[in-house]
Amino acid sequence: MTDQPIRTIIVDDEELARRGIELRLAQHSDIAIVRHCANGREAIESVVDDQPDLMFLDIQMPGISGFEVLARLPQESLPMVIFVTAYDRYALDAFEAQAIDYLLKPINDTRFVQALDRVRGYWQQRNALSQREQLMKLLATTQGTGHVDEQTLRQYLHAERQPQYPQILPIRDDAGTVRVDVKSIDWIDAAGDYMCVHADGRTYVLRETMKSLEAVLDPKLFQRVHRSTIVNVSRVRRLRPHTNGEYFLTLDDGQEIKLSRSYRDRVDQLLQRR
Structure with missing residues (x-):
C-alpha cells in the first residue's frame, strides 16, 4: 500500500447515495475524498481541477450520464473508476470479468470492500494506465450515445480479460x-x-x-x-x-x-x- 492516500471523488445525483459511499470510505484510511459531485458537469470539472486517482461514478444521471462523463474527458485525465448503478442488466458480467468494477444499489458492504481491494491492486501495480486504455476501448463502442448496449458490453468484458478473484x-x-x-x-x-x-x-x-x-x-x-x-x-x-x-x-x-x-x-x- 502506498504512503499517499488514494484521492477520490464521488459522483451521484442523489445526496443520500453520495453520503452512503462517504460513510463507507471513512473506514479506510488510505482513501481520501477530495470532492462530492452532484452531476456529470461537476464531475468533469473535478477530474480536470482535482486530478483524482479514483472516481465512484453513477451511470444513470440526468443530463450527462456516467458514460458521457468518461467520453468527454481526455484519456490522460481518466482516474480509476468504480461504476455505481441501480440496474443489474450487465453488472454480473462486469463483476466476473473485472475489467471494470461495478457496485449495485443498494450497496453491499462485502462487494464494496472487494471493489476497494481491486482498486488497491491497480494502485500498487501502477496499472491505472491499462484500465484507462480499456475504458477508452469501451467508450469507443458507445458511438456518442451515452450508453452501451448489453450485447456490446458482454462481448467487450469477456474478450478483454480473464476473471481475477479477490485474495x-x-x-x-x-x-x-x-x-x-x-x-x-x-x-x-x-x-x-x-x-x-x-x-x-x-x-x-x-x-x-x-x-x-x-x-x-x-x-x-x-x-x-x-x-x-x-x-x-x-x-x-x-x-x-x-x-x-x-x-x-x-x-x-x-x-x-x-x-x-x-x-x-x-x-x-x-x-x-x-
Missing part, C-alpha cells in the same frame, strides 16, 4: 471487519441465511448467499460439493466412497464432508488436484 474476504462482526485470507479458507457451509466460513481453525459468520460466494471464489481452488457446502480442494486428503454414488471427503484437519451425487462430476477433478 481477501472481508467479513463484518460486532468488533468491525475481519479481513480473511481466501487461501486460508478450508471449507464453507450454509446455515440458513448465513454462511459459515471455516479458516485457520476459526469460524466466521457471513450474511451472504452460496451463489454470490461462488462468484467471488476462484473455481480452481474452491468447488461446490453439496448444495450447502464449498470446499478448498487443496485441503482434501482422502475421498471415501459412500452409498448411492456419494463420497465423504476428509480434509487436512480431519473434518469429513459429504460429496453429494449431484456433484459426482467433481470427483475426478478433486482426485486430479490431489
Whole structure:
C-alpha cells in the first residue's frame, strides 16, 4: 500500500447515495475524498481541477450520464473508476470479468470492500494506465450515445480479460471487519441465511448467499460439493466412497464432508488436484 492516500471523488445525483459511499470510505484510511459531485458537469470539472486517482461514478444521471462523463474527458485525465448503478442488466458480467468494477444499489458492504481491494491492486501495480486504455476501448463502442448496449458490453468484458478473484474476504462482526485470507479458507457451509466460513481453525459468520460466494471464489481452488457446502480442494486428503454414488471427503484437519451425487462430476477433478 502506498504512503499517499488514494484521492477520490464521488459522483451521484442523489445526496443520500453520495453520503452512503462517504460513510463507507471513512473506514479506510488510505482513501481520501477530495470532492462530492452532484452531476456529470461537476464531475468533469473535478477530474480536470482535482486530478483524482479514483472516481465512484453513477451511470444513470440526468443530463450527462456516467458514460458521457468518461467520453468527454481526455484519456490522460481518466482516474480509476468504480461504476455505481441501480440496474443489474450487465453488472454480473462486469463483476466476473473485472475489467471494470461495478457496485449495485443498494450497496453491499462485502462487494464494496472487494471493489476497494481491486482498486488497491491497480494502485500498487501502477496499472491505472491499462484500465484507462480499456475504458477508452469501451467508450469507443458507445458511438456518442451515452450508453452501451448489453450485447456490446458482454462481448467487450469477456474478450478483454480473464476473471481475477479477490485474495481477501472481508467479513463484518460486532468488533468491525475481519479481513480473511481466501487461501486460508478450508471449507464453507450454509446455515440458513448465513454462511459459515471455516479458516485457520476459526469460524466466521457471513450474511451472504452460496451463489454470490461462488462468484467471488476462484473455481480452481474452491468447488461446490453439496448444495450447502464449498470446499478448498487443496485441503482434501482422502475421498471415501459412500452409498448411492456419494463420497465423504476428509480434509487436512480431519473434518469429513459429504460429496453429494449431484456433484459426482467433481470427483475426478478433486482426485486430479490431489
